[in-house]
Amino acid sequence: MTLFLPVAGLAVHPLLLVGAGLLVGFLSGLLGVGGGFLLTPLLIMMGLSPAVAAASGTNALVGTAASGLLAHLRQRSVDFRLGSVLLAGGVLGGAAGTLWVRALRQRGSLDAVIVGLYVLSLGALGLALFSEGLLVRVKTTAEEGERAASVPGWVSRIPLPMAFPASGISVCPLVPLLLGALVGLLAAFMGVGGGFFLVPALTFLLGVPMRVVVGTSLFQVLFTALGVTVMQAWLNGTVDVVVAVGILAGSAAGAQVGAAAGRHLRGKELQIVFSLLLLALSFQMLNDLLALPRFFLVPAGGDR
Amino acid sequence: MRAAGLLLLLGTLAAALPARGDLRIAASPEEIREGLRWSGGRLRVQGEAPEGDRIVVRVLGEAREETWVLKQRRGPFWLPGERVVLRMAPEVYLIQAEGPLRDLLLPEEAREAGLGEGALEKSLGLSGDRSHLASELFRQWKASGRLKVGEGGVSRSGGRFEAAFTLPARLPEGTLRVEAFACREGRIRERAAAQVSVHRVGLAAFLQKSARRHPALYGLGAALLALALGLLVGGAFPHGKGH
Numbered sequence: 001m002t003l004f005l006p007v008a009g010l011a012v013h014p015l016l017l018v019g020a021g022l023l024v025g026f027l028s029g030l031l032g033v034g035g036g037f038l039l040t041p042l043l044i045m046m047g048l049s050p051a052v053a054a055a056s057g058t059n060a061l062v063g064t065a066a067s068g069l070l071a072h073l074r075q076r077s078v079d080f081r082l083g084s085v086l087l088a089g090g091v092l093g094g095a096a097g098t099l100w101v102r103a104l105r106q107r108g109s110l111d112a113v114i115v116g117l118y119v120l121s122l123g124a125l126g127l128a129l130f131s132e133g134l135l136v137r138v139k140t141t142a143e144e145g146e147r148a149a150s151v152p153g154w155v156s157r158i159p160l161p162m163a164f165p166a167s168g169i170s171v172c173p174l175v176p177l178l179l180g181a182l183v184g185l186l187a188a189f190m191g192v193g194g195g196f197f198l199v200p201a202l203t204f205l206l207g208v209p210m211r212v213v214v215g216t217s218l219f220q221v222l223f224t225a226l227g228v229t230v231m232q233a234w235l236n237g238t239v240d241v242v243v244a245v246g247i248l249a250g251s252a253a254g255a256q257v258g259a260a261a262g263r264h265l266r267g268k269e270l271q272i273v274f275s276l277l278l279l280a281l282s283f284q285m286l287n288d289l290l291a292l293p294r295f296f297l298v299p300a301g302g303d304r
Numbered sequence: 305m306r307a308a309g310l311l312l313l314l315g316t317l318a319a320a321l322p323a324r325g326d327l328r329i330a331a332s333p334e335e336i337r338e339g340l341r342w343s344g345g346r347l348r349v350q351g352e353a354p355e356g357d358r359i360v361v362r363v364l365g366e367a368r369e370e371t372w373v374l375k376q377r378r379g380p381f382w383l384p385g386e387r388v389v390l391r392m393a394p395e396v397y398l399i400q401a402e403g404p405l406r407d408l409l410l411p412e413e414a415r416e417a418g419l420g421e422g423a424l425e426k427s428l429g430l431s432g433d434r435s436h437l438a439s440e441l442f443r444q445w446k447a448s449g450r451l452k453v454g455e456g457g458v459s460r461s462g463g464r465f466e467a468a469f470t471l472p473a474r475l476p477e478g479t480l481r482v483e484a485f486a487c488r489e490g491r492i493r494e495r496a497a498a499q500v501s502v503h504r505v506g507l508a509a510f511l512q513k514s515a516r517r518h519p520a521l522y523g524l525g526a527a528l529l530a531l532a533l534g535l536l537v538g539g540a541f542p543h544g545k546g547h
Contacts, residue, residue, distance in 0.1 A: 001341070002341065002342075002343035002473075003340055003341070004338060004339065004340050004341065004342040004343065004473070004508055006340075006504065006507075006508040006509075006511045006512040006515070007511065007512065007515050009473075009474045009476075010473055010474055011342060011343035011344070011473040059526050059527065059530050060530060061530075062527050062530035062531050062534060063530035063531065063533045063534030063537070064534060065534065066530070066531050066534030066535050066538060067534040067535070067537045067538035067541075068538070069538075070534075070535060070538030070539065071538060107384070108371070108372075108373030108384045108387065109373075109383070109384045111384070112381075112383050112384055222531075225527075226527045226531065229523055229526055229527040229530070230520060230523035230524050230527055231523070232523065233515065233519050233520065233522050233523025233524075233526060234519045234520040234523050235519075237515055237516065237519055239515070239522070239523055239526050241511060241522075241525070241526040241529060241530075242340070242511065244526060244529075244530050245529070245530075245533065248530060248533045248534065248537070251537075252533075252537040252540075252541070255537075255541070256541055289381045289382060289383075290380055290381065290382070291382075292382070293375050293382050295375075295440070295443065295444040295447075296374055296375045296440050297372045297373070297374055297375070297388065297437065297440050297441050297444060298372065298373050298375060298384065299370070299371075299372055299373075300370075300371035300372055300373050300387060
């Protein structure tokens, strides 16, 4: 039994989509990460072109981010003011990224750029997690709840500060605007929410307390992903909603299993397993760029 | 008496020679419906032809211009380089024949009729010094099921013949032209054609058409659907972590 993906133009087994959603949801529930960076490579491995995989991954991300945001809204742990500035940047970055994607797609170099970005980001993140134990640090801090907010010296010296009372910080709005723009670019190119980038950036660069970091990040991710989905469909025609629905069907259950598993596993073990998974994916994608290609001719539109 | 004998001889000869219009084909199914469960399909072509003829059957998709990119080595990486424009690239190009094409048709006859990889190479604009690109392209098309030139894929039973084709999952909407060629002594004696229409149906058709005709609305719908599903899941599992 297969499922035909009308925009991707290929048939895949529905269990593959649901399975990918389960895995991504499991990691989301287990580790508190979005999982978009894992989803796009998985979709590429199923045979989707990188362009369709990234755009459809962003579409699925709207659902996962909405689900997570709802939980944080209940806990009142969202800084809407900071989130709105991040979002403004995200919309700008997402629009620029989508146009950039369109130009690269017409030149036929989009696939290589997407794969290259994944090699770099997955490799860097995998190495960072493996060597420094970032997740343990974040997790521990999250468990501690409220943390004294402190903006690094050079960031606080940037003129025209703006107060963000919910986060208890005061910084120049250009900083979160630029952070948001970077996340928008990542969403357009890689189909990721950018939580893996935004959470550490908000924590260590802006000194936002962990209590509001994840909720605020999800607020920005949700609306950026929403905007990027519309723009990718409009300008590039690369969003396959069937992919997103399949992924969401799996991720809902996966997140619950992951959350339950997280209560029985130790943070250090999780961190090592997760970082090894990221490194393996990074090496696999690097191999795609280095090894003799299976086919030397590829469609210029980015479709296979 | 002599005139009557001549007439009798001519009549006998005329009866022995195949007449024009005695090649018939039919394709089944006549309409291919691609729904959400479509994963490629089979197309059967049956027909009638005089026993002395050797049959070639071709299934040809609609042709359009396509641009491909040649991967080239830059430092340690394989990256996109030269652009290759294909003049008339058919969506599918499938051939089944009673034997190798070179045994059934003279090279110029095959070329003129557009039969075989050499003829396809020419119609794509990849002949001559660009034929290495054609062989690379054909390797990929064969792997995806877009191109096949089969030998011995036409079975005969008296005056009847039959061929079966595997259609790839990636089969755009449009019309497939199914053609039978009756060959004798290296020449095409007669041709017959039928058409098969390819349609997306149901939800697959709705989604694809929406994505093409109203891309912004489709994108908004896709985003709102994902949002609704996400909120539904968030509501159903109020204690989940989500992100």
